[in-house]
Amino acid sequence: MPRDRFAPTCFDPAFSGVIPDLADTERLVTGTAWAEGPVWFGDGRYLLWSDIPNNRILRWSEETRRSSVFRSPSHHANGNTRDREGRLITCEHETRRVTRTEYDGRITVLADRFEGKRLNSPNDVVVGPDGSVWFSDPDYGLNSHYEGGGGEAECPVALYRIDPGGGVHLMDDGFINPNGLCFSPDRRTLYVIDTGAQPNIIRACALNSGHDRITSHRVLITAPPGEAGDGFRCDAAGNLWCGWGGPAGQNGVKIFGSDGALRAFIPLPERCANLCFGGVRRNRLFMAASHGLYALHVNAQGDVTV
Numbered sequence: 001m002p003r004d005r006f007a008p009t010c011f012d013p014a015f016s017g018v019i020p021d022l023a024d025t026e027r028l029v030t031g032t033a034w035a036e037g038p039v040w041f042g043d044g045r046y047l048l049w050s051d052i053p054n055n056r057i058l059r060w061s062e063e064t065r066r067s068s069v070f071r072s073p074s075h076h077a078n079g080n081t082r083d084r085e086g087r088l089i090t091c092e093h094e095t096r097r098v099t100r101t102e103y104d105g106r107i108t109v110l111a112d113r114f115e116g117k118r119l120n121s122p123n124d125v126v127v128g129p130d131g132s133v134w135f136s137d138p139d140y141g142l143n144s145h146y147e148g149g150g151g152e153a154e155c156p157v158a159l160y161r162i163d164p165g166g167g168v169h170l171m172d173d174g175f176i177n178p179n180g181l182c183f184s185p186d187r188r189t190l191y192v193i194d195t196g197a198q199p200n201i202i203r204a205c206a207l208n209s210g211h212d213r214i215t216s217h218r219v220l221i222t223a224p225p226g227e228a229g230d231g232f233r234c235d236a237a238g239n240l241w242c243g244w245g246g247p248a249g250q251n252g253v254k255i256f257g258s259d260g261a262l263r264a265f266i267p268l269p270e271r272c273a274n275l276c277f278g279g280v281r282r283n284r285l286f287m288a289a290s291h292g293l294y295a296l297h298v299n300a301q302g303d304v305t306v
Contacts, residue, residue, distance in 0.1 A: 012263040015239075015255070018299045019264055028060055028293045029067045034147070035288035036231070037080040037124070039088070040278030047278060048088065049288045050077045053146050057090070060293060062279070067293075076141065076148045079124035079181075079231070079274070084131050091122035093141030093148030098122050098133065098162065111135075111168045117154035121147070124231055124274075126181045126190075128211050133162040134190065138177035159192060163212065172205070172214055180231035180274065184258070185238055185303045187211060191220070193242075195230065199223045202232075202240070202260075220260040229254070231274025231288075235300040239263060241285065245271030253287060268294060277302020 008019040033053035040047055045062040048070055056072040057080070071077070076093040083089055088101040089110070096119045097112035110133060112119060121141025126134050138157055141148030158173035159181075172178075177196025183189070190205045202221040205214045223229055227246035234240055238258040244265075245251050252268040253275060270290040278284050282302040287294040 009265045015263040025296045030292040036273045038276045038286045038288045039080040093121040114155045124181045129187045131164045136178035234303045243272035
């Protein structure tokens with residue numbers, strides 16, 4: 001595959017060694033319509049990610065450097081993660097549900113309704129330290145056949161939690177359209193981006209000691225006008241690596257400290273929707289952009305739980 005060289009920018013001198021100078025950003029795959037939801041499977045040395053409009057989940061092998069179709073149709077899958085047993089957890093727009101793929105390939109529905117009403121279009125998903133599954137449920141999949149299949153909203157646009165026993169709970173409905181989710185390494189904070197807010201904002205939501213309730217939240221990051229964040233992940237030091245889009249020169253990954261200060265920027269030729277860390281040492285950044293999958297080795301390690 002061809003290599004594309006993009007010069008990263010470090011705004012914090014203390015962060016200058018994290019992204020190597022003249023780092024090579026590699027385009028691994030091209031041809032997706034809207035790439036999303038990357039998740040790394042270290043035990044198999046492969047990455048899964050969603051191609052929402054093309055209704056499929058793709059697989060890229062680090063060993064063979066080849067991509068293939070993992071699941072088609074995927075019910076317009078979006079966000080993916082792994083649970084504490086290593087199973088794939090997926091948000092599906094078309095079926096308006098969150099599912100788990102069992103070891104034998106069977107699909108278990110974790111949530112498709114709240115109080116008897118259908119969910120909207122589950123978007124992104126993370127797993128808590130107690131095994132609970134947190135997911136955002138905006139209405140993007142209802143608004144466009146390109147991303148899902150359309151339909152009428154029945155539930156509030158909100159952040160939800162599936163407890164280990166299977167109960168579905170509304171955690172916060174104060175968002176215009178919640179999107180990307182990420183836990184801090186200590187699991188005391190859940191970061192949530194509201195892509196419906198104008199400008200976009202990233203909230204830091206404090207959790208109680210049981211990790212099952214939001215006790216308070218604050219605006220940590222406000223996107224500049226015309227720019228938008230999407231999915232993100234924390235590194236082991238607590239920095240937020242955010243998929244980003246905007247006018248020319250603002251597409252790529254923005255990296256913020258836990259205090260919300262902009263630390264660095266990795267440019268890409270197209271908007272980055274989501275990302276994850278992978279590779280043998282969890283220091284390879286995989287970036288799902290509009291029409292391609294990119295990778296970059298960095299001097300940081302992703303948080304051990306993705």
